[in-house]
Amino acid sequence: MATSVTDRFLRYVVIDTQSDAKSPTQPSTEKQKDLGRLLVEELHEIGISDAHLDEHGYVYATIPANTHKNNVPVICFCAHMDTAPDFSGTGVKPQIVRNYQGGDIRLPGDPSQIIRVADHPVLKDMTGHDIVTSDGTTLLGADDKAGIAEIMAAAEFFVNNPEVKHGAIRILFTTDEEIGRGVDKVDLTKLGADFGYTMDGSAAGTIEDESFSADAVEIAIRGVAIHPGYAYGKMENAVRIAGDIVARLPRDMAPETTKGRDGFIHPTGMSGVMEKAALSFIIRDFTEEGLKQKEALLESITRQVMENYPGSTYTFTVKEQYRNMKVVLDQRPEIVEYAVEAIRRAGMEPQRSSIRGGTDGSRLSFMGLPCANIFAGGHAFHSPLEFVSSQDMEKAVATIVELAKLWEERA
Structure with missing residues (x-):
């Protein structure tokens, strides 16, 4: 049977x-x-x-x-x-x-x-x-x-x-x-x-x-670490920098605020210490053009945040997932x-x-x-x-x- x-x-x-x-x-x-x-x-x-x-x-x-x-x-x-x-x-x-x-x-x-x-x-x-x-x-x-x-x-x-x-x-x-x-x-x-x-x-x-067409983005941040008791005017905390980037993401471009044919920028991971931090994102859109626009927006946000931390650096890596x-x-x-x-x-x-x-x-x-x-x-x-x-x-x-x-x- x-x-x-x-x-x-x-x-x-x-x-x-x-x-x-x-x-x-x-x-x-x-x-x-x-x-x-x-x-x-x-x-x-x-x-x-x-x-x-x-x-x-x-x-x-x-x-x-x-x-x-x-x-x-x-x-x-x-x-x-x-x-x-x-x-x-x-x-x-x-x-x-x-x-x-x-x-x-x-x-x-x-x-x-x-x-x-x-x-x-x-x-x-x-x-x-x-x-x-x-x-x-x-x-x-x-x-x-x-x-x-x-x-x-x-x-x-x-x-x-x-x-x-x-x-x-x-x-x-x-x-x-x-x-x-x-x-x-x-x-x-x-x-x-x-x-x-x-x-x-x-x-x-x-x-x-x-x-969806899909990419992953990894942002690695290197801050300026120093003893917090003597940090005035010197420390650039990588954890805070990462938090600033996430805080500036558009709220109407998140998975929880989009539907139908709208794509999104979605932070999936965040880790760090004062000296260095890492952010992971997935980017989704139905068109290649929409994907690239969202990645450009994320990089622009990152660049703007980094301007406030002149001693710090970052890398921005895009990895293709599927189309x-x-x-x-x-x-x-x-x-x-x-x-x-x-x-x-x-x-x-x-x-x-x-x-x-x-x-x-x-x-x-x-x-x-x-x-x-x-x-x-x-x-x-x-x-x-x-x-x-x-x-x-x-x-x-x-x-x-x-x-x-x-x-x-x-x-």
């Missing part, structure tokens, strides 16, 4: 797979391989013999084509195994609210954590659903173990239903997506796909063909059009939207594997209020199946 997508999901979320941006290794944490090993084992049990875990923690597998047509493109379905470092992913205790009948959901491990309908109006569409949450003391891990469970359940469906015709399907499970290194070591030649779909979106029915995948996907519109049709065939009204973030697909698109992003069904990612509906995960499985059928039919 086939394993339900929810049973798979419950099995995966209890494995701690948090990534760590401070670690230089790939994967950044060895524990991500714990999930990778389990997935390889399960893929072998399903009957997918080439499934394997490589040294970087990636899982590769192939569902062979079962059609007589030889011009069906090879599709990759991708999801990431790591969970975000933003909130604890250790000791996840999933709960199921069966046959949800409306109202706020109070989480048992920390009753102050409440999934409120007012904050998550999508709950109004989930009457009768089985909703999976954490107990409120950790995140759940639907981002992106829901995507993994859906791809695994679809793989089992294809193997058990050979009458459903499809081309070759490649499966890729990545590590370290949450820290921006998810596809650093992916071997696209070995993968051998023509294009792909990341199962890493949110609400049921959504397809995303556009992501808006729409640039690539617009050249292959059928990738998104077929996904829209598959969502419709799976019984939903498709919603096209833009990701206020990025996925492995953003980077893969620019590496030569155009990738759109399909819903995985989760909500309130990176927080203890994260939740996902079993029925929405089942719809995602149906979408994968319909998509593979569609590419075979139209080849």
Whole structure:
């Protein structure tokens, strides 16, 4: 008997797979391989013999084509195994609210954590659903173990239903997506796909063909250190300089004050002593031009602040993270059009939207594997209020199946 997508999901979320941006290794944490090993084992049990875990923690597998047509493109379905470092992913205790009948959901491990309908109006569409949450003391891990469970359940469906015709399907499970290194070591030649779909979106029915473009900025400040008792007219405290820079950031350009197509400047880290300090930022915008404008603004603020500290110096380093995948996907519109049709065939009204973030697909698109992003069904990612509906995960499985059928039919 086939394993339900929810049973798979419950099995995966209890494995701690948090990534760590401070670690230089790939994967950044060895524990991500714990999930990778389990997935390889399960893929072998399903009957997918080439499934394997490589040294970087990636899982590769192939569902062979079962059609007589030889011009069906090879599709990759991708999801990431790591969970975000933003909130604890250790000791996840999933709960199921069966046959949800409306109202706020109070989480048992920390009753102050409440999934409120007012904050998550999508709950109004989930009457009768089985909703999976954490107990409120950790995140759940639907981002992106829901995507993994859906791809695994679809793989089992294809193997058990050979009458459903499809081309070759490649499966890729990545590590370290949450820290921006998810596809650093992916071997696209070995993968051998023509294009792909990341199962890493949110609400049921959504397809995303556009992501933020993203850079990171590091500012290193060297101040003037001296004994505080004799500091008059001499000390230039690097911690104070860093604080002045953050204090001057425009309030209407922060993640908490922007939405839709607005980008932001977001300080993510600050450390220092009197002599030296470091500031970390992420910059996000949907256009390259908007990204550059925000970086120029940040550097201008830094320069203005430094004018008040003539004995101090700074360096300003920009590191490219990923770019808006729409640039690539617009050249292959059928990738998104077929996904829209598959969502419709799976019984939903498709919603096209833009990701206020990025996925492995953003980077893969620019590496030569155009990738759109399909819903995985989760909500309130990176927080203890994260939740996902079993029925929405089942719809995602149906979408994968319909998509593979569609590419075979139209080849």
